[in-house]
Amino acid sequence: MQKSLYLDADKCTGCLQCEMACSYEHEGVFNPVKSSIKVFNFHDEGRFVPYTCTQCDEAWCMTACPVDAITLDAKTGAKVVNASTCVGCKVCTIACPFGTINYNSSTGKVTKCDLCEGDPQCVEACPTGAITYVEADATGFERMKHWAKATDNAGAASGG
């Protein structure tokens, strides 16, 4: 069963544990700058919003890459950058509509979320459940359940 990362900004506190977990997994260092998942602080609105690659089926980064350095991990559905093939041309960073593939100046390659081979470390690190790894076909189910309860005036909504 394929899974997807599901991000719930309502639960995010801006602690950056996810960014540290990601950079540690991929670079062996605690360094938010090197993380493929980012938490944005919209200060005036009081919102912390995590964001990362959603692993598009029709992945424009993969299509755009001139050297086929981005390939599909069939097990997880992740589009993975093969660092030994990547030439650092950054065309993928232009192609991606969401900005979730980025150049890493210390390696000369691009990096993006690779779902940690099916065990995303950001999920493990998140203390509030703002990042979960759920069935790809059911990412909306938690939210549906919330609204199902809210609209069920006969039972659940009254505490049943």
Add this chain to the structure above:
Amino acid sequence: MAWTKTILRVNLSEGTVETEPLNMKWAAEYLGQRGLATKYFTESVDPNVDALSPENTMIFATGPLTGTMASTAARYSVICKSPLTGTIACSNSGGYFGAELKSAGYDMIIFEGAAPSPVYLSIENDKVALRPADDIWGMSVWDADEALHKKHHDPALRIAAIGRSAENGCLYAAIVNDLHRAAGRSGVGTVMASKNLKAVAVRGTKGVGNLFDAKRFMKSVAQEKQVLADNAVTGTGLPALGTQVLMNVINEVGALPTRNMSEVQFEGASKISGEAMLEPRESDGKPNLTTNAGCFGCTIACGRISTVDPTHFSVKDKPQYHKNSGGLEYEAAWAVGADTCVDDLDAATYVNFLCNEDGFDPISFGSTVAAAMELYEIGAISAEETGGVALDFGSAEALVWCAEQVAKGTEFGKKLGLGSKRLCEHYGHPDLSMTVKGQEFPAYDPRGIQGMGLGYATSNRGACHLRGYTVSSEILGIPVKTDPLQTEGKAELVKAFQDATAAVDSAGICVFTTFAWGMDNISPQVDAACEGDWSVEKMLEVGERVWNMERDFNIKAGIGADQDTLPKRLLKDAAKVGPATGRVADLSAMLPEYYELRGWNTDGVPTEETRARLNLSV
């Protein structure tokens, strides 16, 4: 490892910036942050120096865990001599600044001398420079923060800055980082202003690594994060209500200082409590609290992000204050609320915004306003001096007016900026100042929580709850419940909390973890991160060493046993209501035993034996 092993030495008089290796021999005995920076400080600064002279060094220091994935590893401390107390100052802050400094490659920054004209320190990894700050001098923290972000075209810059209160000589000015986290107490911001240093702007992209045993560290960190999550205080209470979870609890046990500490319960407590922050208000249907927030790496997330009711009198014509910013934590809500008898949550939140915006400690500010209100009540301060504003207890208008005066540095604002001790002396009523060693009290009345009385009297930076939070044991039952009204066993309890806290403050993590963590949860994380032995025993030894080193500095600065005391009001006037009715702070029942347990003579001076045991020089 975990230390970067590199420090920055900035001579502001000469305009020079140099790097040097960290003294690892000292690191092995003092760990980092509070301990290690105080070691550097006391080795080089004359205790009798004028706190606002160039000879007073100021150190920004991270701990070995700062910037790692250990929960709450956000912390840095500012160490210098305090202009408020004349004692050692050591103020601790969270947010993101400390981790960024570490990621830029530095364990600490030592600021010596004073710049001839305003400057700020710019750090981009190895590129470090003092730059002119004439254009941002005179700005609030918030404006300076915005100006520096624009100037550097870098939204990711992390900034610690002082505001106008510091520039105007307010003696309890703070250093504010990330807009609303602060090294808040003892006037460290005032010292920064005396050095003509407006801000430190850091961008660090190196990351923090080189752990001694990374695998063991990650395992320990994951395990201890779970302990925080499973604990009722750190896993539930603090995220939901913040430290404001305490307002109703402390009021109920009759230990909520009220009306300039003349009473121990406040009838309006529930209106300014954490629970009240969740209530939707009439005007826009929104609660005061928008969300909780974590500092860097913090899995507790006690931080409050709040708004003021846009129709409230304090902000209705000021749209710039209608946005979200750092909300009330308990000590601030108590000081500007209960101690002044103001039960207006929006006024308190707005005043808290001003404290962050212009960088002054809400605890000292609120307590000083409470003293001013009492001085006004007895006629010592006249309405002429306040331009007709009636400084009545309970007046939200008066509270708001006072905060605006301190922020702007008006004539009366500068008087309030002197702090409670000097203000009350100025008006000829020193007994009305609720301070120890010149620093204002936090939010726990020692008549109702006896151990705190001993803690306040012996704290190395004057009245303070963060040098040894025996409230944990006496009220919350952590790690074991003790009777808050009894003095027996409190000397030992206070010493244990003081030593453990000094160790925690030297590691880079937040003392709030200790609601759930004992030293046996902390030491494995330090031990895995750092080379050397960091057993529980060693950590506690470091804590005790740090405590005695600070004590030594104060004694040499002329602040010894005669100042290990409390205001007469707390020693003589018994609580009139609540569980502590009839009780005073019974300091004399605890202090001699405390000296003895510390290995100090009857004058409160560490004995030769104690110095030798802790490897402290004279």
